[in-house]
Amino acid sequence: IGIKSLEELKVQNCPTLCELPNMLSLKSLEIWLCDGLNKVGDLPALESLTVSRCERLKTLANMPALESLHVYRCERLKTLANMPALESLEVEGCGRLQQVSDDHMPDLKRLKLSYLKILKQLPTHHPSLEELDVKNLPNWEITLTFMPCLRKASFETCPKVQTEGLIYALLELAGHGGQVTQLQMLSLKNCRSERLGWKLLEEMPNLICLKLDSKSAQYYCHRHCHR
Numbered sequence: 001i002g003i004k005s006l007e008e009l010k011v012q013n014c015p016t017l018c019e020l021p022n023m024l025s026l027k028s029l030e031i032w033l034c035d036g037l038n039k040v041g042d043l044p045a046l047e048s049l050t051v052s053r054c055e056r057l058k059t060l061a062n063m064p065a066l067e068s069l070h071v072y073r074c075e076r077l078k079t080l081a082n083m084p085a086l087e088s089l090e091v092e093g094c095g096r097l098q099q100v101s102d103d104h105m106p107d108l109k110r111l112k113l114s115y116l117k118i119l120k121q122l123p124t125h126h127p128s129l130e131e132l133d134v135k136n137l138p139n140w141e142i143t144l145t146f147m148p149c150l151r152k153a154s155f156e157t158c159p160k161v162q163t164e165g166l167i168y169a170l171l172e173l174a175g176h177g178g179q180v181t182q183l184q185m186l187s188l189k190n191c192r193s194e195r196l197g198w199k200l201l202e203e204m205p206n207l208i209c210l211k212l213d214s215k216s217a218q219y220y221c222h223r224h225c226h227r
Contacts, residue, residue: 067107087128091116109149113137134158142169154187161191170204187211 005025011017012032020031022041030050031037038056043049046063052072060071061082069086071077073093080091086105090112091097097116100123108126113119114135122134125146132147134140135156142161155166170183184206190213 142166149182151182152185153183154185154189155191156187156189158191166191183207185209189213 003021003023006023007025008028009023009026010030011034015035017034018036019039020037020041023043024045026043026046028048029043029046031054032052035055037054038058040060043063044065046066048068049063049066050070051057051060051074054074056076057074058076059079060077061079063083065085066083067085068088069080069083070090071092071094075095077094078096079099081099082104084104085107087107088110089100089108091100093115095117097119100113100119105123105126107128109128110131111126111129112133113122116137118139119137120139120141122140127146128149129147130149131152132150133154137158138160140158140160155161166188183204186207186209188211
């Protein structure tokens with residue numbers, strides 16, 4: 001096989017595969033159901049990577065040209081880092097993941113995280129991030145510090161996060177140079193609420209779409225809808 005010139009590779013249901021070699025020209029890689037895989041070699045030209053159900057894989061890092069990364073149900077995966085060209089990152093069902101990215105992903109535009117059991121913090125410094133989707137992060141604590149381009153944000157089932165606390169965090173961004181003024185769509189579902197009021201939302205002048213379920217808007221409904 002001409003490994004040196006290979007640009008696209010799809011590997012599926014190879015449980016005895018333990019390691020992928022260095023492939024200097026590879027641009028697209030998909031790996032599915034390779035339970036024995038524990039190491040991915042150097043892939044300096046890789047632009048797109050999808051990894052699903054690779055139970056022994058512990059880390060993905062050092063991919064300088066990678067633009068799109070999707071990771072699903074890799075239970076032993078702990079770290080994702082050193083991907084400076086990354087634009088889209090989606091991670092689902094990686095129960096041991098402690099770190100989803102670092103501050104060296106300046107081009108990241110889309111971040112989607114779901115069903116991550118022990119993750120406590122999100123990456124905090126993403127100057128290009130436009131879309132943030134967070135779902136079922138039982139231990140996540142609010143950490144939003146620099147996301148000046150954020151246009152769309154969705155939060156669902158984060159039991160340690162209160163609706164009003166999250167909105168205050170977004171407004172704190174606005175207090176540092178108006179960095180939340182780009183936000184146009186906000187969705188909050190199954191997030192606790194104790195004292196939500198519309199005054200908070202008035203500080204987001206470009207908001208055109210707001211979605212709240214009964215739990216996330218509990219205070220507003222109690223104080224205003226039943227007068």
